[in-house]
Amino acid sequence: MAAKGGPETEDQQKLRFQVELExxxxxxxxxxxxxxxxxxYFKDQVFINYLKYLLYWKExxxxxxxxxxxxxxxxxxxxxxxxxxxxxSAQCTKFIDDQQILxxxxxxxxxxxxxxxxxxxxxxxxxxxxxxxxxxxxT
Numbered sequence: 001m002a003a004k005g006g007p008e009t010e011d012q013q014k015l016r017f018q019v020e021l022e023x024x025x026x027x028x029x030x031x032x033x034x035x036x037x038x039x040x041y042f043k044d045q046v047f048i049n050y051l052k053y054l055l056y057w058k059e060x061x062x063x064x065x066x067x068x069x070x071x072x073x074x075x076x077x078x079x080x081x082x083x084x085x086x087x088x089s090a091q092c093t094k095f096i097d098d099q100q101i102l103x104x105x106x107x108x109x110x111x112x113x114x115x116x117x118x119x120x121x122x123x124x125x126x127x128x129x130x131x132x133x134x135x136x137x138x139t
Contacts, residue, residue, distance in 0.1 A: 021065055024057045027078070028071035030100065034093040042084035051078050070100065 008016065026032050041047045056062060058072055066072070077083040086092045 020054065020057075024054055024075060025066060025068045025071050027074045028068035030074075030087070030093045030096040033074060033078075033087045033096075034090060037084065037088035042078070042087070048084075051075065055079075 036042060054075060057066065057075065063069070063072065087096075
Protein backbone atom coordinates (compact mmCIF):
# COMPACT_ATOMS: atom_id res chain seq x y z
CA MET A 1 0.00 0.00 0.00
CA ALA A 2 2.97 2.29 0.47
CA ALA A 3 4.40 4.18 -2.44
CA LYS A 4 7.35 2.38 -3.98
CA GLY A 5 10.42 2.90 -1.85
CA GLY A 6 8.66 5.15 0.66
CA PRO A 7 7.28 4.47 4.11
CA GLU A 8 3.55 4.18 4.68
CA THR A 9 1.73 7.29 5.74
CA GLU A 10 -0.41 7.20 8.86
CA ASP A 11 -3.56 7.03 6.70
CA GLN A 12 -2.13 4.11 4.73
CA GLN A 13 -1.26 2.29 7.95
CA LYS A 14 -4.80 2.77 9.27
CA LEU A 15 -6.28 1.53 6.00
CA ARG A 16 -4.01 -1.54 5.97
CA PHE A 17 -4.97 -2.26 9.59
CA GLN A 18 -8.69 -2.08 8.73
CA VAL A 19 -8.35 -4.21 5.60
CA GLU A 20 -6.30 -6.88 7.36
CA LEU A 21 -8.64 -6.88 10.36
CA GLU A 22 -11.64 -7.40 8.09
CA UNK A 23 -9.90 -10.13 6.09
CA UNK A 24 -8.70 -12.03 9.17
CA UNK A 25 -12.23 -11.99 10.60
CA UNK A 26 -13.61 -13.33 7.32
CA UNK A 27 -11.53 -16.44 7.97
CA UNK A 28 -14.01 -17.38 10.72
CA UNK A 29 -16.52 -18.22 7.97
CA UNK A 30 -15.99 -21.77 6.63
CA UNK A 31 -17.94 -20.91 3.49
CA UNK A 32 -15.50 -18.11 2.73
CA UNK A 33 -12.60 -20.54 3.23
CA UNK A 34 -14.28 -22.86 0.75
CA UNK A 35 -14.69 -19.96 -1.68
CA UNK A 36 -10.97 -19.16 -1.45
CA UNK A 37 -10.00 -22.82 -1.81
CA UNK A 38 -12.18 -23.40 -4.86
CA UNK A 39 -10.62 -20.39 -6.58
CA UNK A 40 -7.11 -21.70 -5.97
CA TYR A 41 -5.88 -19.11 -3.50
CA PHE A 42 -4.54 -21.81 -1.20
CA LYS A 43 -2.28 -23.10 -3.98
CA ASP A 44 -0.63 -19.70 -4.44
CA GLN A 45 2.59 -19.45 -2.40
CA VAL A 46 2.32 -15.66 -2.20
CA PHE A 47 -1.13 -16.00 -0.60
CA ILE A 48 0.14 -18.69 1.79
CA ASN A 49 2.97 -16.35 2.82
CA TYR A 50 0.37 -13.65 3.42
CA LEU A 51 -1.51 -16.02 5.74
CA LYS A 52 1.74 -16.57 7.66
CA TYR A 53 2.25 -12.82 7.89
CA LEU A 54 -1.26 -12.43 9.35
CA LEU A 55 -0.33 -14.56 12.37
CA TYR A 56 0.58 -11.32 14.12
CA TRP A 57 -3.16 -11.00 14.85
CA LYS A 58 -2.67 -13.63 17.55
CA GLU A 59 -0.72 -11.12 19.63
CA UNK A 60 -2.89 -9.66 22.42
CA UNK A 61 -2.41 -6.05 21.27
CA UNK A 62 -4.05 -6.97 17.94
CA UNK A 63 -6.38 -9.80 19.00
CA UNK A 64 -8.32 -7.41 21.21
CA UNK A 65 -9.81 -5.85 18.07
CA UNK A 66 -11.30 -9.13 16.83
CA UNK A 67 -15.03 -9.76 17.15
CA UNK A 68 -14.77 -13.35 15.93
CA UNK A 69 -11.88 -15.07 17.74
CA UNK A 70 -12.63 -18.30 15.87
CA UNK A 71 -10.84 -16.68 12.93
CA UNK A 72 -7.52 -17.19 14.73
CA UNK A 73 -8.20 -20.91 14.98
CA UNK A 74 -8.82 -21.10 11.24
CA UNK A 75 -5.80 -18.90 10.54
CA UNK A 76 -3.73 -21.49 12.43
CA UNK A 77 -5.30 -24.35 10.48
CA UNK A 78 -4.62 -22.59 7.19
CA UNK A 79 -0.91 -22.87 7.91
CA UNK A 80 -1.24 -26.61 7.15
CA UNK A 81 -1.41 -27.82 3.57
CA UNK A 82 -3.68 -30.72 4.52
CA UNK A 83 -6.37 -28.37 5.85
CA UNK A 84 -6.05 -26.11 2.81
CA UNK A 85 -6.65 -29.14 0.56
CA UNK A 86 -9.63 -30.41 2.57
CA UNK A 87 -11.50 -27.13 2.82
CA UNK A 88 -12.05 -27.15 -0.95
CA SER A 89 -14.66 -29.87 -0.32
CA ALA A 90 -18.21 -28.60 0.21
CA GLN A 91 -18.86 -31.60 2.48
CA CYS A 92 -15.91 -30.68 4.70
CA THR A 93 -17.00 -27.06 4.80
CA LYS A 94 -20.56 -28.03 5.75
CA PHE A 95 -19.23 -30.23 8.57
CA ILE A 96 -17.09 -27.37 9.91
CA ASP A 97 -20.01 -24.96 9.65
CA ASP A 98 -22.31 -27.36 11.52
CA GLN A 99 -19.73 -27.91 14.26
CA GLN A 100 -19.24 -24.18 14.63
CA ILE A 101 -22.97 -23.62 15.04
CA LEU A 102 -23.17 -26.36 17.67
CA UNK A 103 -20.25 -24.81 19.54
CA UNK A 104 -21.91 -21.39 19.55
CA UNK A 105 -25.23 -22.86 20.72
CA UNK A 106 -23.55 -24.80 23.52
CA UNK A 107 -21.43 -21.80 24.51
CA UNK A 108 -24.47 -19.50 24.55
CA UNK A 109 -26.44 -21.88 26.80
CA UNK A 110 -23.52 -22.36 29.19
CA UNK A 111 -22.80 -18.64 29.29
CA UNK A 112 -26.45 -17.82 30.01
CA UNK A 113 -26.56 -20.33 32.87
CA UNK A 114 -23.29 -19.00 34.27
CA UNK A 115 -24.49 -15.40 34.16
CA UNK A 116 -27.80 -16.34 35.81
CA UNK A 117 -25.95 -18.22 38.53
CA UNK A 118 -23.67 -15.25 39.17
CA UNK A 119 -26.62 -12.86 39.22
CA UNK A 120 -28.33 -15.02 41.86
CA UNK A 121 -25.18 -15.22 43.98
CA UNK A 122 -24.64 -11.46 44.21
CA UNK A 123 -27.87 -10.71 46.17
CA UNK A 124 -27.17 -13.72 48.41
CA UNK A 125 -23.66 -12.47 49.14
CA UNK A 126 -24.92 -8.97 49.86
CA UNK A 127 -27.56 -10.33 52.23
CA UNK A 128 -25.01 -12.56 53.97
CA UNK A 129 -22.60 -9.66 54.39
CA UNK A 130 -25.34 -7.38 55.71
CA UNK A 131 -26.70 -9.97 58.16
CA UNK A 132 -23.29 -11.11 59.30
CA UNK A 133 -21.93 -7.68 60.11
CA UNK A 134 -21.70 -6.90 63.75
CA UNK A 135 -23.17 -3.66 64.94
CA UNK A 136 -20.70 -1.22 66.43
CA UNK A 137 -20.87 -1.25 70.20
CA UNK A 138 -21.53 1.94 72.10
CA THR A 139 -19.01 2.64 74.79
